[in-house]
């Protein structure tokens with residue numbers, strides 16, 4: 001189907017923005033209209049629907065359809081990288097994990113639970129898993145460590161589960177982790193794959209953060225980074241309250257570097273910028 005940007009009427013743009021906001025909290029305010037037009041025009045060119053209104057009628061009435069999933073995907077950004085915002089991983093390795101492992105040992109438990117709440121293509125949960133595995137090896141003993149990794153986009157989850165990346169993408173991985181936790185992927189391409197030990201520590205699942213969560217806490221630490229920026233304040237407020245509830249006592253919350261909790265009512269202890277603790 002050949003579509004040009006002019007066929008997006010203000011009514012259609014409003015309809016798309018309202019459905020996206022209602023379904024996943026992404027706030028496509030008026031300034032985002034060009035983005036909607038550009039990204040949806042591309043998407044619609046590839047679709048088999050006869051008109052834009054047919055496409056919207058189908059996608060917006062069926063939030064579980066592939067079309068709706070593609071629509072959300074094309075309007076959100078999945079930008080991520082290994083060890084992005086590296087001070088979070090430093091804090092995890094140097095301050096939090098040694099204390100957590102000592103506490104668990106003293107309590108006769110070996111269970112460690114982390115959550116990457118908007119995991120995108122997997123670089124974040126794998127960076128967490130490498131950091132945790134390194135700490136477990138240093139501590140010795142047998143541990144039951146699991147990193148839950150969720151995202152609303154089925155497309156990014158597919159890439160994440162594969163755990164294979166272009167060599168350029170793994171450049172930020174610290175050298176001592178590269179040798180232990182990355183290997184050449186099978187096949188003719190020059191891809192690098194996260195080793196099975198690290199991959200098996202990460203459980204990927206589809207989850208819309210605005211909907212009920214099909215798991216219970218307590219979780220030891222949550223990375224909820226660079227997703228709240230797309231939500232408005234009331235949506236952020238609800239999410240922060242739910243994240244606090246699912247964390248265990250002493251649990252940590254890491255937010256993206258442009259996502260402070262300023263203006264949000266919460267009970268977290270401020271540790272350092274974008275790092276918070278449930279006390």
Ligand SMILES: C[S@@+](CC[C@H](N)C(=O)[O-])C[C@H]1O[C@@H](n2cnc3c(N)ncnc32)[C@H](O)[C@@H]1O
Pocket residue numbers: 023024025026076077078079080081084117118119120121124150151152153156207208209210224225226227230256
């Ligand atoms: C910019 S990426 C952030 C990735 C990673 N956390 C990081 O900081 O590098 C934002 C991710 O949030 C996901 N997302 C957007 N809305 C969501 C929602 N309502 N529930 C779950 N994930 C969502 C997108 O699919 C995207 O993969």
